[in-house]
Amino acid sequence: MADHEKRVAARAAAELVEDKMSVGLGTGTTVAYFVPALAARRLDVRCAVTSPHTETLARGAGLRVERFSTVDRLDIAVDGADEVAPDGWLVKGGGGAHTREKLVASAADRFVVIVDSSKLVHALRPPVPLELLAFGLASTVRRIEAIGPVRRRDAARSPDRGVIYDYLGAVDDPRRLADALCGIPGVVEHGLFPPEMVTEVVVGRGGSAERLRPGGDGR
């Protein structure tokens, strides 16, 4: 069922893309449905990708991929999420790509999140993915542990050589936690995405797609 709902959400989001747009492509299994759905529309679009895996998918589907280092804004970005809270906070980074995903989402006029219905939660819960700089890693981890427990993920480093950890403490107050994590030198990025970054969430539920704007007007 989850796979079917992911496909439904991905197809609905592909309809939001218009000719000549610049499009940010996230990472994950839901985005893996979005890429062919977008390619099938045969629009003239330019894409920025958030991972080598998505780049392979996008190029394989015939989409034009541009280096994100030369792109200063995007019309739209589309990505999955691990958790979506009712107030619009997200947890992302199940694939360890949250740093690039946050950069691409932030550059976009519209950030559209695509999920199956199992991703809607009453309140965010751990793990919250972290990308940490390898330099000074032990002292960075010690400072995070002053906030809550953290565990190194058994995963490859990010494409930017960051080390992937998971924060395992409570996420009762996401903004406070996000601020605390951002205040620790060596934390490259965390997987908490605030509602003001999210334009809308497209949820696959059964055979239909629901569009939510949990953060209000968003952008």
Ligand code: 5RP
């Ligand atoms: C990768 C992500 C993904 O978007 C998130 O983990 C959801 O993945 P999926 O679509 O496979 O359920 O943040 O870093």
